[in-house]
Amino acid sequence: MKLYVGERLAELARQRGLSDDYVHELRVVASVLPFRVNDYVVDELIDWSTAPADPIFLLTFPHRDMLPRNHFESIAELVRVNASRTVLNKATAEVRRALNPHPAGQIEDNTPLLNRHPVLGLQHKYHETVLVFPSQGQTCHSYCGYCFRWAQFVDSEIRQALSDPAIMTEYLYSHPEVTDILFTGGDPMIMRTEVIRRWVEPLLSDSLDHVTTLRFGTKALSYWPARFTVGPDSDNLLRLFEQCIAKGRHVAVMAHFSHPRELQTATVEKAIERIRGTGAIIRAQAPLAAHVNDDAKTWSQLWQQLVVAGVIPYYMFIERDTGAKTFFEVPLARALDIYTEAISRVSGLARTARGPVMSAHVGKVVIDGAPRIRGERVFSLRLLQARDAGLVGQQFFARYDPDAYWLDELEPALGTEIPAGLGFPRSKVQGDIRASTPA
Known part of the structure; x- marks a missing residue:
């Protein structure tokens, strides 16, 4: 390379x-x-x-x-x-x-404690999912300008990285509620397979059988698909996937495809075929990014090509409020229009793509629509995932604002009381900030 x-x-x-x-x-x-x-x-x-x-x-x-x-x-x-x-x-x-280098409480609120000490290199935001940042995987084959973890590559003082898999397993032994591990970074696929194996094999023991899903967040399929096709190390990686599946674990490759062109080379086609041949599932997500994919035709083509390739469309994200957001961000209203038009152009097999979604401090907030209620146009929002699991599925309303780019720019609507931590302007939040919907 x-x-x-x-x-x-x-x-x-x-x-x-x-x-x-x-x-x-x-x-x-x-x-x-x-x-x-x-x-x-x-x-x-x-x-x-x-x-x-x-x-x-x-x-x-x-x-x-x-x-x-x-x-x-x-x-x-x-x-x-x-x-x-x-x-x-x-x-x-x-x-x-x-430039808000660590949005949504990545460091201060997501870092868990082990023996009363913070573990910088693990994140435990959601009840059932733990993110793992292996120290050997904290770079990428290429960088995306929209990356919300850009600070990983330039700020060594608070870099999220864990050097010892034993710390990960010790934490998991004391948290039987965790079912999903997500290896992330950076990109875990930058590591050699023998290194990945040192992180994965401890999770296959019977004593950690509550960990049923292993996810690998990677852009390698887009930026270096040869990782899965060339040489003995790629073969060893695929055998490791098969070993995980044979031990009863679900293996999910969480790919990032931002544009249809990333699916159109012979190498990526072969890489997808080889991964799927192990029994692993590939899911694809990306942010809606101005200048790159901010039109419905691009997204509908992307989702259709993913389905044909055997990849499951997963998320259309809103560009996070960090880094190069001034270049890539799209207004929420326009994002909703693009998603709605794009999803209407594809069959039900591609409508697994959820969006537009903000991955905010409170959790993943989807904009379901912009209906007119009681004569007022509003954004209808819902929590797909939440730091407080009791908020999952909660619906709430915000005033329709064609110039808003992020959750904290919205105002409550229809007298809705907003769930705590949603990031709405505090002076505009009404009531005791408990979740509810209007009668």
């Missing part, structure tokens, strides 16, 4: 005909946010004849609008005058802090 980062990324842009102005902007943005592409993305996925407008290019390369204007201009001036590394590092650290 050939990787392009830093000046190699800038040189690649020059070689492919991008302007000097663009290369300057690339340097500015890449000094704040992480960018990394490999030769598969460069040679197989990006249509260079349309760059910089190509959607895969915009997904993986810097754009000046990925930073708010004031932040871009302040860093650009430092780059222009060739400021010292110390000065530039201090300035970029300040910008990163302003």
